[in-house]
Amino acid sequence: MKVLIVGGGGREHAIAVSVRKSKRVSELYCVPGNAGIAKIAKTEPIKVSEFDKIADFAVEKGIDLVIVGPDDPLVGGITDVLTKRGLRVFGPNKAAAILEGSKAFSKDLMKKYNIPTAAYETFDNADEALKYLETAPVPIVLKADGLALGKGVLICNTREEAKAGVKELMLDKKFGSAGNKIVIEEFMTGREVSVLAFVDGKTVKPMSSAQDHKRAKDNDEGLNTGGMGNFSPSPFYTEEVDKFCKEHIYQATVDAMRAEGREFKGVIFFGLMLTEKGPKVLEYNARFGDPEAQVVLTRMKSDIIDVMEACIDGRLSETDVEFYDNAAVCVILASDGYPLSYEKGFKITGLEKFEGKDDYYCFHAGTCFDSDGNVITNGGRVLGITATDATLKGARAKAYEATSWVDFKNKYMRTDIGKAIE
Ligand code: AMP
Numbered sequence: 001m002k003v004l005i006v007g008g009g010g011r012e013h014a015i016a017v018s019v020r021k022s023k024r025v026s027e028l029y030c031v032p033g034n035a036g037i038a039k040i041a042k043t044e045p046i047k048v049s050e051f052d053k054i055a056d057f058a059v060e061k062g063i064d065l066v067i068v069g070p071d072d073p074l075v076g077g078i079t080d081v082l083t084k085r086g087l088r089v090f091g092p093n094k095a096a097a098i099l100e101g102s103k104a105f106s107k108d109l110m111k112k113y114n115i116p117t118a119a120y121e122t123f124d125n126a127d128e129a130l131k132y133l134e135t136a137p138v139p140i141v142l143k144a145d146g147l148a149l150g151k152g153v154l155i156c157n158t159r160e161e162a163k164a165g166v167k168e169l170m171l172d173k174k175f176g177s178a179g180n181k182i183v184i185e186e187f188m189t190g191r192e193v194s195v196l197a198f199v200d201g202k203t204v205k206p207m208s209s210a211q212d213h214k215r216a217k218d219n220d221e222g223l224n225t226g227g228m229g230n231f232s233p234s235p236f237y238t239e240e241v242d243k244f245c246k247e248h249i250y251q252a253t254v255d256a257m258r259a260e261g262r263e264f265k266g267v268i269f270f271g272l273m274l275t276e277k278g279p280k281v282l283e284y285n286a287r288f289g290d291p292e293a294q295v296v297l298t299r300m301k302s303d304i305i306d307v308m309e310a311c312i313d314g315r316l317s318e319t320d321v322e323f324y325d326n327a328a329v330c331v332i333l334a335s336d337g338y339p340l341s342y343e344k345g346f347k348i349t350g351l352e353k354f355e356g357k358d359d360y361y362c363f364h365a366g367t368c369f370d371s372d373g374n375v376i377t378n379g380g381r382v383l384g385i386t387a388t389d390a391t392l393k394g395a396r397a398k399a400y401e402a403t404s405w406v407d408f409k410n411k412y413m414r415t416d417i418g419k420a421i422e
């Protein structure tokens, strides 16, 4: 069959590698892709926001399955547009993608259906938010309602910081209309775990767990980023936690969406905090995580195409979703200065060292070709160096070893990804 992937980051490269493992796939396309994806798929420079152009391209190529990677097009309704054109799409429709598109929606859903999460209030008026903060306990968390590249969350240690945050989000509109409404919520402490799950509208099958490292610098210092590296599985995600989440969080969420007339088909990313009072939902995403996909999909045993088609057709309960009993670690090589300002356009060397190795992966995020065909840096997160091994410790050692195989000007990485597992 012919498959088209929409997106061009490390997550989409990981999805592409996984799709390539399926014997059922004869041709693979990706829009817009990147320099790494171009090695295993035919790429076409169409932006993920150009829904009609993507639809035209997919119809023209006779695509049998479209897989949508990023949040923006999903929340914007790409699945509805492509479906109307007769295409089969893996990814939630607009009505369901609101689970990620509006934090106020997802918090209200959790409250209505008793899904454990932090206590919160929603505000669409800055004066009222400021008044609430006069007496609210600190630390406290502010969240822009809409999409903000994973950066619309402010953890405020003092009331002054929180008030400045309200101004930033609601009055200065740092994240544009995403801050028209904000959620102010209780600060939770505990260990964070990400669990991605396949969903067919009724049935939910979780993938193996992962742990992200969101801050830019070692020891979880510096600014929040899209993710600087991660590992899978998380040793802190015990059987007891899994049992609780399956019952009170995963199935409850899928049932709640159905009850609301927003049947969810695709991947739900559950961002969880393992608090003293049990697991609670930090956030939902309506897609694979980036870089969670890099460590989770490299460990997936089942054919990803079989599973995705089962989600679309509502047959997930009859379909196996299996993972190898191994571990994976991903270390992001970024451009120094990310997530603020950074330079790009530098030549990347050493990429060939990953060829022919099936336990080392170099997933491309921000890369492209220059006019001479060299691979150059083209973003904040450049590469996701990933390794698998029988143990987390082994995978960590291999991933860090492989970070030295490639080089580019202003290469930056955290040195403590997965340190907690040593
Ligand atoms: P989110 O985009 O909602 O996952 O938030 C980004 C990050 O902010 C999370 O991964 C947590 O590290 C942190 N965070 C979000 N909400 C809370 C909360 N209620 N308490 C503590 N930390 C939080």
Ligand code: GLY
Pocket: 150, 212, 226, 227, 285, 288, 289, 290, 291, 292
């Ligand atoms: N790594 C976090 C995310 O994909 O949102």
